[in-house]
Amino acid sequence: MNIDVIFSANEVTKEKVVGKIVVVIDVLRATSVMLTxxxxxxxxxxxxxxxxxxTSYTKDLKGILKCGERNGTKIDGFDLGNSPLEYQPEVVCGKIICMTTSNGTNALVNSSYGKKILIGSYLNLDILCKKIDEINEDLVIVCAGTNGEFSLDDSLCAGEIIKRVKYKTLSDSARSMYMIASTPGTLKDKLKETKHYNFLKNLGEVRDLEVCFSINSKNIILEYRDGIIF
Known part of the structure; x- marks a missing residue:
């Protein structure tokens, strides 16, 4: 299994993902919300x-939730924002969620040419890696990043995935993330000085940070296909 890492949604091209297994990561917070x-x-x-x-797609639809954020805050007129704490069973059970976010949904849509597209975060690390090992085909890990730039919260998660999968040949970008993930320290220790971590902290979303760093708290596999996550 050859593994490569792409560091932002804007870097994803058809040529980089076509015919490959793709894992899309937006730890803070889109893919964590999706899993929740x-x-x-x-x-x-x-x-x-x-x-x-x-908004055009949902104009005449009923029984859906319009969800998402721009600049970390809920979009005006939407039902929910981008905090996993909003997506409680009594709110989302049985509902179709239509979502747009600053980075994560871009990364997903840009990855549409992948052979199989899986949703990743710290919340489903072990079950996701087990699935990757079962498939055992060339893998591209797409980090959503932040506004087209490298974001350590996503890329460290990519490294944690690489640490856990068994059969791997690594590109230089994948090897660099493996090395960072292999250094001692907790997730919070490694990320507490990063830009996105402190952006959310300054918005008062400390509980979101705790939830999004809860390793293996959501033991599910999600796939994105034909415009739908299921």
Missing amino acids: AMKNGAKEIRPFKEIDQL
Whole structure:
């Protein structure tokens, strides 16, 4: 299994993912929200890159939740933002979630040419890595990043995945993330000085940070296919 890492949604091209297994990561917070929502009974999630695409699609639909954020805050007129704490069973169970976020949904849609696209975060590390080992095909880990730039919270998660899978030949980018993930220290120790961590902390989202760093708290596999996460 050859493993490569892409460091932001903007770097994803058809040529980099076509014919490969893809894992998309947006730890803070889109993929963590997706795993939480589906674990809590949501029917499916439909990601969109742009707000107007989502609002046009949902204009005449009933029984859906419009969800997402820009600059870390809930979009005006939407039902939910991008905090996993909002996606409680009594809110999302049985609902179709239509979501757009600053980085994560872009990474997903840009990865659409992948052979199989899986959703990753710290919340489902071990079960995800078990699935990757079962498939045992060339893998690209797509980190959503932040506004087109490298983000350590996502890339460290990529390294944690690489540490756990058994059969691997690593690109230089994958090897660098493996080395960072292999250094001593907790997730909080490694990430507490990073830009995105402190951005959310300054927004008052400390509980979100705790939830998003809860390793293996959501023991599920999610796949993105034909515009739907299920």
